[in-house]
Amino acid sequence: MSGTSTLAPVPGAAMEREIREQPAAWRRLLEQAGVVDETVERIRRFDPAFVLFIARGTSDHAALYGKYLAEVTCGLPAGSWSPSTTTVYGAVPRLNRCLVIAVSQSGGSPDLVQSLEAARQAGALTLAITNVSESPLTQAAELAFDLCAGEELAVAATKSYTAELLALAMLFDGLSASTSSGFAELPEYGDALLDTASVEQVIERAAERFTGDRFVLAGRGYSSATALEGALKLMETCYVSAAGFSGADLVHGPLAMVDASVASIVIASPGRGGEAIEPVVERLRATGSSLLLIGPRAARPDELTVPLPTGLPEQLMPLLEILPLQRLAMTIAGRRGIDPDRPRGLLKVTRTT
Incomplete structure (x- = not known):
């Protein structure tokens, strides 16, 4: 009997694999410290007075983490942008001395792109943090940071989420007055936790x-x-x-x-x-x-x-x-x-x- 058979995908196989890939993704991201340093220097020259985050879903939870980092480690008041104020209501923001950070796994949602474009036109310094280096969101921003997490197939975000957290931690650590320790050891802790x-x-x-x-x-x-x-x-x-x-x-x-x-x-x-x-x-x-x-x-x-x-x-x-x-x-x-x-x-x- 001849012919070609296609095996059905194993349920949860992609999510299982991507959960386990996270420490390796963190190592790749930590190797991009030089890119973070360049971004930090640009932000310091801009001297923002406050920070706004643009995000949806899982990435919005990463943005909440970033809000704590901005306020606790840098003393910068931070908040969350509501994209519908721009995309639905057509509001025109005033954002002089504002750092606007858009966080998105794909960088492809039109409301995030439109909001970031509006922020840039309103005088903000804009930064895109995405897992797709050539995404529309990246192209709309003045500064961009690639998460280096690799392709994520499961619908539920896992490695892209923790890569977002790490990117934000690296960014605000660079902006803070005192540098934290623990970044180098983090992947080892992750491996140990997943293998215990x-x-x-x-x-x-x-x-x-x-x-x-x-x-x-x-x-x-x-x-x-x-x-x-x-x-x-x-x-x-x-x-x-x-x-x-x-x-x-x-x-x-x-x-x-x-x-x-x-x-x-x-x-x-x-x-x-x-x-x-x-x-x-x-x-x-x-x-x-x-x-x-x-x-x-x-x-x-x-x-x-x-x-x-x-x-x-x-x-x-x-x-x-x-x-x-x-x-x-x-x-x-x-x-x-x-x-x-x-x-x-x-x-x-x-x-x-």
């Missing part, structure tokens, strides 16, 4: 325990971005209802929706953010919700915990925090018979106007 059997066991146990369709995730400071991104990964790959919050915002009302039927995930990495989230953990325990803790060294015996290393600066921890949450989303999806590489109704490149 005990971490994989916790993820499997969490996937077994979290059989419901309601999740809440919380973090403080830099880890707020991780909570939002972890929730998005669960929504788009597992088709569940998941909400991510700053821990401070959670206790200002949304906590009332949490009961024993809700799975709670708290990011409590070493550092000030982890210390600030501790009271929220106690409040969640009181609800009877099943808990997964990402970061702490100590927890109650019946709680699921993924410890994280203590040897990195707090601002770099979000690159590690998200790794077990990416794997959790992939594992839950597999248990539910869902291919996380191809979520229903979604495309890899989303074009909004």
Whole structure:
């Protein structure tokens, strides 16, 4: 019998591979430090008074992380641009002395491109951070930074997200008054976390325990971005209802929706953010919700915990925090018979106007 047979793609194979590729992508990005230095010097000459981020989806969570970096490490007030103010309402901004950073995996969404063009015309210094070096967004910007993450096939962004985080960390580290350590060691920490059997066991146990369709995730400071991104990964790959919050915002009302039927995930990495989230953990325990803790060294015996290393600066921890949450989303999806590489109704490149 002759003929050609085509094997069906293995569900989740692309997401699994791209999760594991992240430390290698970080190494490639760190090799571009010279490009970052040139960008930093240009920004210093411009001397911005504030920073605005333009992003959607996963990249918007990276932008939230960038906002914390700008404000904490550089003392620069930062905010988020609403593209519809330009694309829908036709507003004309006034942006003298503003650094506008557009963050996008593909750099192809028309609303981001149009907003960045408007920012440039309004007097801002514009920077595009993308994984596609010749994208329309890159061409619209004065400065550009290639993430070097390589092609990403799974719809759910993994390696492009952490590459965005690292690019922003490198940028604001260069702009800050004091240079941080930990960049060189970061890929090794990532490899270790992805290869640790005990971490994989916790993820499997969490996937077994979290059989419901309601999740809440919380973090403080830099880890707020991780909570939002972890929730998005669960929504788009597992088709569940998941909400991510700053821990401070959670206790200002949304906590009332949490009961024993809700799975709670708290990011409590070493550092000030982890210390600030501790009271929220106690409040969640009181609800009877099943808990997964990402970061702490100590927890109650019946709680699921993924410890994280203590040897990195707090601002770099979000690159590690998200790794077990990416794997959790992939594992839950597999248990539910869902291919996380191809979520229903979604495309890899989303074009909004």
